[in-house]
Amino acid sequence: MHIPDGYLSPATCGTLYVASAPFWYIALRKVQRLLSTRLVPLIAVFAAFSFVVMMFNLPLPGGTTGHAVGMGIATIVLGPWGSMLAISVALLIQALFFGDGGVTAFGANCFNMAIVGSLVAYAVYRLVAGRAALTSSRRVVAAALAGYLAINAAALIAAVEFGLQPLLFTDASGAPLYAPYPLHIAIPAMMIGHLTFAGLAELIVSAGLVAYLQRTDPALLKLTAPGVANSEDGVREVARKGGWSVTRPLWVGLAVLMIATPLGLLAAGTAWGEWGPSDFADPALRAQITSASGASAPAVAPAGLERLATVWTAPLPDYAPPFMQSEVFGYMMSALLGVGLIIAVTLLLSWLLRRNQQNDPSLPEPGSAHLL
Secondary structure (H helix, E strand, O other), X not given: OOOOOOOOOHHHHHHHHHHHHHHHHHHHHHOHHHHOOOOHHHHHHHHHHHHHHOOOOEEOOOOOEEOOOOHHHHHHHHHHHHHHHHHHHHHHHHHHHHOOOOOOOHHHHHHXXXXXXXXXXXXXXHHHHOOOOOOOHHHHHHHXXXXXXXXXXXXXXXXXXXXXXXXXXXXXXXXXXXXXXXXXXXXXHHHHHHHHHHHHHXXXXXXXXXXXXXXXXXXXHHHHOOOOOOHHHHHHHHHHHOHHHHOHHHHHHHHHXXXXXXXXXXXXXXXXXXXXXXXXXXXXXXXXXHHHHOOOOOOOOOHHHHHHOOOOOOOOHHHOOOOOOOHHHHHHHHHHHHHHHHHHHHHHHXXXXXXXXXXXOOOOOOOOOOOO
């Protein structure tokens, strides 16, 4: 679901940057109190979790791969605005350092996963959970549905973005300049895998972590359960305990996941719509693209795709540091580096927002703003 550079036209990328910008702005304003208190680790741990869980590639029908995103559980704990920020930070680190998702397509990827995914997850969770008790099994079911529908909504939006390219952007001969497959091919190709394995993975992650938090720290579920208790209670309780202290079990679990990330290497193939320009010229890979898409792959990459694919070269492409001979160890080290970068970016955001709050008296004081 990480759209690379070259699959969307510059006009499409620009439009989706503009569409995402208001949500980023509102999210920063909404979560200013979270980032101005001892709750910084809460944002960081869910951004890091999203980054790591996306490294666990799953085999999908057609020989492609997919993954969970963590948007369901991030939304349930942080609220939709906190989730938008956390997942956007994870996507930024992936694009800049690991080439997972394009720099030009960063706005599109954030719009699909961080924004649409978080809003759908929040709406579904609140609707299904209602006023059920924090420890009710109904909230586990709500989390499962929220994660499943959120990732599929994000996949559908991405498929539409892919499918519109050959309709809107062609060369003088009528050949597609960017993503080559129209809507009737792009939508089934994207949705079959997400309605099955990737969607089920997001369902299990969301439901499993809510069930875990119900037993260990239900205060973390109060933010999106105002019908049960004032959402401010969860914020105050976590702040009182101390952000790093209350999230310690989550960091321990994340460390275990980082060690297990090489399991994501077992899934062969590339995610649909993430093939490089050279793949279209390789007969074996072109056959794979044809099989996954249900339509003949072009013999050469579209001209616009080939031109934009090299706009940014990530220093550690595909989570494979070139100076490491072991693919498994390199993958684990990439996970560790990515999490470290996410913590650094979150701390920087916290410092910038605190500084901005001190200089702007119109901004709410910590503890006075609502996040939802």
